[in-house]
Amino acid sequence: xxxxxxxxxxxxxxxxxxxxxxxxxxxxxxxxxxxxxxxxxxxxxxxxxxxxxxxxxxxxxxxxxxxxxxxxxxxxxxxxxxxxxxxxxxxxxxxxxxxxxxxxxxxxxxxxxxxxxxxxxxxxxxxxxxxxxxxxxxxxxxxxxxxxxxxxxxxxxxxxxxxxxxxxxxxxxxxxxxxxxxxxxxxxxxxxxxxxxxxxxxxxxxxxxxxxxxxxxxxxxxxxxxxxxxxxxxxxxxxxxxxxxxxxxxxxxxxxxxxxxxxxxxxxxxxxxxxxxxxxxxxxxxxxxxxxxxxxxxxxxxxxxxxxxxxxxxxxxxxxxxxxxxxxxxxxxxxxxxxxxxxxxxxxxxxxxxxxxxxxxxxxxxxxxxxxxxxxxxxxxxxxxxxxxxxxxxxxxxxxxxxxxxxxxxxxxxxxxxxxxxxxxxxxxxxxxxxxxxxxxxxxxxxxxxxxxxxxxxxxxxxxxxxxxxxxxxxx
Amino acid sequence: xxxxxxxxxxxxxxxxxxxxxxxxxxxxxxxxxxxxxxxxxxxxxxxxxxxxxxxxxxxxxxxxxxxxxxxxxxxxxxxxxxxxxxxxxxxxxxxxxxxxxxxxxxxxxxxxxxxxxxxxxxxxxxxxxxxxxxxxxxxxxxxxxxxxxxxxxxxxxxxxxxxxxxxxxxxxxxxxxxxxxxxxxxxxxxxxxxxxxxxxxxxxxxxxxxxxxxxxxxxxxxxxxxxxxxxxxxxxxxxxxxxxxxxxxxxxxxxxxxxxxxxxxxxxxxxxxxxxxxxxxxxxxxxxxxxxxxxxxxxxxxxxxxxxxxxxxxxxxxxxxxxx
Numbered sequence: 001x002x003x004x005x006x007x008x009x010x011x012x013x014x015x016x017x018x019x020x021x022x023x024x025x026x027x028x029x030x031x032x033x034x035x036x037x038x039x040x041x042x043x044x045x046x047x048x049x050x051x052x053x054x055x056x057x058x059x060x061x062x063x064x065x066x067x068x069x070x071x072x073x074x075x076x077x078x079x080x081x082x083x084x085x086x087x088x089x090x091x092x093x094x095x096x097x098x099x100x101x102x103x104x105x106x107x108x109x110x111x112x113x114x115x116x117x118x119x120x121x122x123x124x125x126x127x128x129x130x131x132x133x134x135x136x137x138x139x140x141x142x143x144x145x146x147x148x149x150x151x152x153x154x155x156x157x158x159x160x161x162x163x164x165x166x167x168x169x170x171x172x173x174x175x176x177x178x179x180x181x182x183x184x185x186x187x188x189x190x191x192x193x194x195x196x197x198x199x200x201x202x203x204x205x206x207x208x209x210x211x212x213x214x215x216x217x218x219x220x221x222x223x224x225x226x227x228x229x230x231x232x233x234x235x236x237x238x239x240x241x242x243x244x245x246x247x248x249x250x251x252x253x254x255x256x257x258x259x260x261x262x263x264x265x266x267x268x269x270x271x272x273x274x275x276x277x278x279x280x281x282x283x284x285x286x287x288x289x290x291x292x293x294x295x296x297x298x299x300x301x302x303x304x305x306x307x308x309x310x311x312x313x314x315x316x317x318x319x320x321x322x323x324x325x326x327x328x329x330x331x332x333x334x335x336x337x338x339x340x341x342x343x344x345x346x347x348x349x350x351x352x353x354x355x356x357x358x359x360x361x362x363x364x365x366x367x368x369x370x371x372x373x374x375x376x377x378x379x380x381x382x383x384x385x386x387x388x389x390x391x392x393x394x395x396x397x398x399x400x401x402x403x404x405x406x407x408x409x410x411x412x413x414x415x416x417x418x419x420x421x422x423x424x425x426x427x428x429x430x431x432x433x434x435x436x437x438x439x440x441x442x443x444x445x446x447x448x449x450x451x452x453x454x455x456x457x458x459x460x461x462x463x464x465x466x467x468x469x470x471x472x473x474x475x476x
Numbered sequence: 477x478x479x480x481x482x483x484x485x486x487x488x489x490x491x492x493x494x495x496x497x498x499x500x501x502x503x504x505x506x507x508x509x510x511x512x513x514x515x516x517x518x519x520x521x522x523x524x525x526x527x528x529x530x531x532x533x534x535x536x537x538x539x540x541x542x543x544x545x546x547x548x549x550x551x552x553x554x555x556x557x558x559x560x561x562x563x564x565x566x567x568x569x570x571x572x573x574x575x576x577x578x579x580x581x582x583x584x585x586x587x588x589x590x591x592x593x594x595x596x597x598x599x600x601x602x603x604x605x606x607x608x609x610x611x612x613x614x615x616x617x618x619x620x621x622x623x624x625x626x627x628x629x630x631x632x633x634x635x636x637x638x639x640x641x642x643x644x645x646x647x648x649x650x651x652x653x654x655x656x657x658x659x660x661x662x663x664x665x666x667x668x669x670x671x672x673x674x675x676x677x678x679x680x681x682x683x684x685x686x687x688x689x690x691x692x693x694x695x696x697x698x699x700x701x702x703x704x705x706x707x708x709x710x711x712x713x714x715x716x717x718x719x720x721x722x723x724x725x726x727x728x729x730x731x732x733x734x735x736x737x738x739x740x741x742x743x744x745x746x747x748x749x750x751x752x753x754x755x756x757x758x759x760x761x762x763x764x765x766x767x768x769x770x771x772x773x774x775x776x777x778x779x780x781x782x783x784x785x786x787x788x789x790x791x792x793x794x795x796x797x798x799x800x
Contacts, residue, residue, distance in 0.1 A: 054590070055583055055586065055587055055590075056579075056583055056586075057571070057574070057582065057583070057586040230572075231568070231571055231572050236571075240571075240574050240575045241575070243575045244574070244575035249477075249478055249481075250575050251478065252480065254480070255478050255479070255480050265478055266478065266479045266480070266789045267477055267478055267479060267789075268477055268478075268479055268482045268631065268635075268728070268786040268787075270789070271789075
């Protein structure tokens, strides 16, 4: 029988069990249920959930390997529970943050007030790889740039949430939130019902509403498409899932063509105009005439149609400027500048390698810090000081010295943990949390989000490409 | 609907139909070899011949033994028309349109593929081939039934049907052609029990034996050919497949059956008319092989024309779509 009696929180903040070994508020029902299960039952439920995922084909592709390496993303059936109080703070904090980020992007591509007021050094923006000259002087429909955002939060040993990074380009993972929820409802139906978990399913309807709201003014009932790089993309399942959920066509670049000044789909009955694209292809690849000319994924002439206001795109090109990891360090100032308020959610303290004093500190303390490249995601281009070898640290120090603009560093956070099924027992594993935010007529935060869990013992890397899995997130 | 999606759904169904046909051919042949004395010539070569891929087989220096032919037709991953390759391709197509098909269809297809991919499946095929190939057939038929039962009968469904029917018609011409060619000259077998068994096997290869019997025909080469080409009600007869494909195509374009919107409809319409107004005596007189060969060519031309009309839309900019 599984019991939490000997469960060791290991000195970390545990999301379900407090430091005295008692369930936290909201987790009591779940803990009781798990302890009441007959021998082997928890493992059986875990296996049942995994085989269901494989059967449903909920998989992702691992890059850099042979075709046919579709994998299921490991899923752990013990949910992460967030109290209503904590959630309220997260939701308010995210609304404030995303509002400010959106205002920031619009300002950068137009009036540049924040630069003129010397809140942010201008050169930092101009040297940002994600800065798009093509967006200068442009305002997207309804003034919205970052329609879909996934912001990564972590909880430190002090029990407080911190923002680790914002993802404003093509954040993925929301399909897992929706599917994980379906799975967990089957796994713990009674506990789920009794815990009065806030629903996540309204996301799809909100997404559709937002996309319709973005349509150009001349359009009554807009034709919407989800633009995917295709079935070999690691997030293909999500693209297909979302387009099915909102009932629109899933299109690839080769399905689209610019003709007579508009974007059209190639259909069995000829050309059909498209008004809104939820594109899941990075800026670099969406239009070979404007961005990377070697892109096979995009649509020739798309940017031109877009700039003329004849098609809307979510997210808008150019948003990458706001999730640059060095710009991140300025977020408290950015929030203050555009809202006049203090940030509700804190950043993790950040050292900017461009800054001479900070850089000296970073180089002297590489064994204690996490260093990240400004423009990478998915856990690539990253050094975790305490876990790296001497050689790795030295190699990284050279990179920093050569290209300081491209790096920032943060103290290692002791990520909180959640009890996780390991074989036939339960052990704590580190997690983060990615809530999803939609910016349409208003800002909407989905109640819950994706809890990613680092499955190898002691690991702090939650990315799917590096041994991460996921959990359902219950706001109770 | 998107041209790419139409293309995928068409091919998804062609591939599944193909897999089912290959499984059926193998199963019938396994049965047949039990009834036929082993010294009676090569039983397995015709199977490869039916696929039309004899050159591919021989290039690989394979022998026409039961083991090698069955393995080739079932599991060879490099051979694009093996059962495994067909199911994998069907599943790949399904994956690219899973937002279009029902989740029952997708999950069934995904499972079908995962089972076949499992290392245990080649052991299963060796130790209990009858049940194994029956399984393949049943999985394919279940897929077709899920298509009918869980998906709206709109444009997508009609493309799926056209794909299935074209493939089925093509396979029936092939089995008849190869077997007829092989069996007819064997004067030594005429009117022996083996002769009957062989022709029964031909009918079984098209799942047609019982339905043929209900028409109270005597098993003669001419009657078998007549039934498989011209019967208007049997779902695997060429005429039935072609005229139903025409119905589906007209539903897609919305044109009435007497008119034609495009080359695909024109070609299909002519083929339907020919099948209605010619009879088996005329065919035999002109040579059955020549006739079947002509049918195959015309079916291929219909397939090309469908591609031209619906899948390979050429916009002014000259973007082209990849072909399957």
